Amino acid sequence: MKLLLLWVPLVLVPLVIHNNVVLTILIFTYLLGILAVSFNLIFGFTGQLSLFHAAAFGLSAYATYLAMAHWGVPFWLGMVVGVVFVSLVSLVIGTICFRFNLRELYFAIVTLAFSELFRLVILNWNSFTNGSLGINFTLTPTLWIPGRGVVPVQGTMMWYYLSLVAVVLAVGFYSRIVHSWMGRCFASIRLNDDLADTLGINVFRYKLIAFVAANAGAAVAGSLYSFYISYIDPHYFSIDQSLAIIAMALLGGSRYVAAPIVGALVLTALPHVINVNAEARLLIYGLILILTILVMPRGIVGVLVTGLRRPSRAPQTPERPRHAA
Amino acid sequence: MKSRVSIVKAVAASLGVAALAVATGAYSQNVVKIGEIEAQTGALNTYGWMSSQGMRIAVDEINKAGGFEVAGKKYTLQLINPDTQGNPQQALIQLKTMIEEDKVKYVFGPFLTNVFKGIEGYARQHNGQFLLMGGATQIHYELGKPGNDYLVRTWNWDAGPSGFGTLMVDYLKKKGVKKVAMLMQNDAFGHVAADVYRDAFKKAGIEFQENWFEPGTKDYSAVLAKISAGSPDYLFPGYTDAVLYDIVQQATQLGLTKFWLVRGSLGPALKNKDYIDDYVAYIPKYFEEAEKSEPKVKKFVEAYKAFYKTKDFPYDQAPLCSSSCYDHVYMLVEAMKKAGTVDDVAKVKNALESFTYDGLWKIRYDQTGEEVINFDIVDVQKGGKITVTHEQPR
Amino acid sequence: MLQLVVGQLLNGVIVGTLYAIIALGVTLTFGITGIVNFALGAFMMLGAYFTWYFSDGLGIPYPLAVVLATLAIALVGLVADQVLFRFTRNNLINGLIVSIGLISVIVAIVLMVWTTTPQNMHYVLPGVFRVGGVIVPKMKAVVFGVLLLVILFTYAALTRTWAGRAAYAYAQNPEAAALMGVRTKVLQAGVAAYSAALAGLGGGLYASLYSITPEIGAGYILKGVEAAILAGIGSVMGSFAGGIIIGVAEGVGSIFLPSAYNDAYGLVFLVLILLFKPAGLFAVSSR
């Protein structure tokens, strides 16, 4: 509850800073924050490196828009379609991966393979998805606001508060899970899944739940993000996007539910804050990744909480024996 | 451990300083800011990167000459060209920064369709407040629509009456061609091109076959073997040198020796001159020839070499974008002079559409804001014999 | 039709050996240091640039240029290992992120030095072999031969020499190998340099076949990792077979199916194989 107070200043930001650019950067931070926070459920808390997250993000964006365009449903129902669709897809992919006990690198590569396959289908199914040209949205989400009735969501202010509410809900949802008995099951899988198994925890089931719940968050983020930009194309699925999500989670701190939002902020703002040429920016990005791992493996929030000193000699070393796969 | 702390502190400090820099963004009276929204890195950066090369030279030259005078006042130029990385999200933030923070009224770019679509919604909201002068073929379809007064299309690509699509098909038809196989990268521009030429070939009565490859492909031999089995007369390959060198080499190895509508450079043709039979290239300007006959072009080549401290002028790509974007900057300045204002974008746009700029190119804009430009069809034959046809669209 | 298929079978094998040489580096690094070094793709790209620069820029004969580039990349790999990867041993995710950071750094430097304009080396060996309607470019045949020799040499070195057996023992059981007197740190550094050299060699040979851009590494490392996993990470000849399987799947796949899905054929193969043999095609079951 005390942590909830940390969000209050963010509510006040637009009242103090009348700068559209800063607000836009924050909107992207919140929307990508949802993506990174949800990713961290499967990555940081359950210990499975999924490379399907960007695909879940993109699939939901397409599903939402196509449901609206073809069935005429309103945005929020479209988002439900997106989330349900992504959850079903995740259920199938998760079942395949976890039933066959694909671990670590194998899991990462197979989820990457599935996300590439989806990207190729979206890219080449021209009649339905408009292929590489993408889809320009002509539809807008609407909201019911007391006193004003149903209004379209547009303008920086409305999007700011919508995305802020969404990210707070997402953090609430995931922190509820992480700090419950279910979160303990996830942690046990991350730290030692063989032990978890002998303690009666159904590793398969909880991996699957984590995977689906994480991807459902990505689906929400995808629907909102695509409607904020009003445009989707197959780049949503790109490997770069998946890597950026990992970078956000690690940079923010993968041991804390809300920390990836800090990572999202840094990576979203950085290109606009540091005014250097493209080559130097790429260089800085690379150095940030390297330094994050080597100097502050607990991320920015970890540094703020515990200082730069590593909490122990062997940070993040996997406890299961090598070559477990 | 100590040094690690200081590195992090330094990074944090620079972040803070830079954040302040963004928050201010002072507006100076005597500076006209020009923005550019282009990819400088990433897989699709070729056009964006080349354009900013040309723009930087023009801005530098104009400022070194003491700026320019509009309505009795001296102005210098400031170029703001961040890197979109081909990512619509970055581009949107960058465009917002330009328009709202830097008060930029003239923005060049983008070439990439997905970037244009990503910023289109926001740009339309600011219709009348700035000009977006982009090369994306998608812009062609948006010109002249209500609410799109902000749009100007630099470059006449394939589509439309002033584009070169129909002229190129006509050139091919004169050669008596019956069947053309396209091998195009599966990206936004590839599909725009396919849409344009599918119809053009149908009208011309030429059989047209479509094949696609993923951007990043290096070995085309499988799909080329498949194409070769259908014995087309000409191959219509992708659109950047990054793919053309590989496609041309591998195609000639399989006996496909005739190429049509090759954009980019003559590099692939000249490197393979003993293996090709015919190589019909769309070259906005055949620099190797123009350098000898046109003093302005010679001067540009020298300026380029001096500015980028290079001995080798990139004939393969530079002429395509950098020279025209170099001209675009000069032409914009000219239009501001004619309009007598640097702020009133409607007047500047009108002025831009009122004259023909005679620089490295002969450029004019038609009434919808689409650029009309002369171009060359360069036909390379076996052994490297070159014929040039100069075209001036109506 | 038969010629088309045979031609692509052959071409797939040749293209596959380029994947295989990267896969071999991936497999060796993973076995000894416990990380998957995605920067091997960037090393390969760097190897191609170095070879092009030595050969076309400095006028060094091509074979020598390839050797020099390979040695230079081995050094780059060694330095990267000592400065960066030494701190991420046996931590897959940290190693992955550091290698992605390193890729950005290398690509940024290449962009600064050689710009984004694609580079093309002179033709080292133009012309093709024609055997009954099947066409194989001469240079591709040479590249295949060289890579095959290197892979066989690596296999022999790992199974027949003391250093190789030490490395093999270490990959199976680090503690036992350390007790047997294997100098862990030297072994790890050596393997990191050797894997980088393989990638550098792959890049050097690549330069004679295709155009060079800063992005080429990305595609090859993905195919390399796919190939290594397909075979069951840790197996030398498996990497070779994995590379060829992916190469052939792509080549033959794009004859019968739309070429736009080219990258998918290898992936589908990979997923199917992992489902039936989760540890890879040639892996000895670890349980």
Next chain:
Amino acid sequence: MLLEIRNLTKRFGGLTAVSDLSFTLAEGDILGIFGPNGSGKTTLLNLISGVYQPTSGRLVWAGEDLIGRRPHEIAAGGIVKTFQNPQLFGELTVFENVAVAGHLRLKRRAGWRRVATLLPARHGSDDDLHERIERVLALCRLGSVRDQPAKSLSYGGEKMLGVAMALMCEPRVLLLDEPGSGLGQDEIRNLDEVLRDLRTHGTTLVVIDHRVGFLGRLADRAIVIHHGAKIAEGPPGDVLRERSVVDAYLGPGHA
């Protein structure tokens, strides 16, 4: 009969780790397993707990066949084992380790209702779990280190935590794999007290231990395994005097 093991065999490649082994276990039994190193004791526990699948033979648990069940299903059924080398969640505190092990208890008590505890309004519904954890920690003398990370414990502490976690699963049969090895004098005394405590509570135990004297006093019955096969069964005092057992431990022809 609680657990019935019939002709259990496990081969790894050419090696037969457990060979045609049979015995039974009744409610409240305490069974000691003896055997030299490498005789297949640990493999036997891994077979019972589902970590390995037997090559042949049957495992019947309360009339139900256990072959093919995953370890978590077997644990849920009431058979829980500890590890010879303690397996822990090193990053988590001692308390959290035991809390993770409380999963089965929660599952038994709440069933699908435990999903409802995820809702914000139902905060704190596993309070009685906390009580239980504290009791187990106290029983295993881990109360003073409850908030330390598990990886900071001594070897003995780690082994004790392993026992605590197994107890938290509320097993009907507890399989202990050399709980006393590597422990100091004080720790052994602790452990012995805990085991005696379990005995008085009537928990069914299967214990592998080298300390013949201690196990002899604790167990009702013992079996001796050599090369994977059972070579003796009976009261602990008797079996250890059997000729074949002495040969197995000390080599034939001795004494």
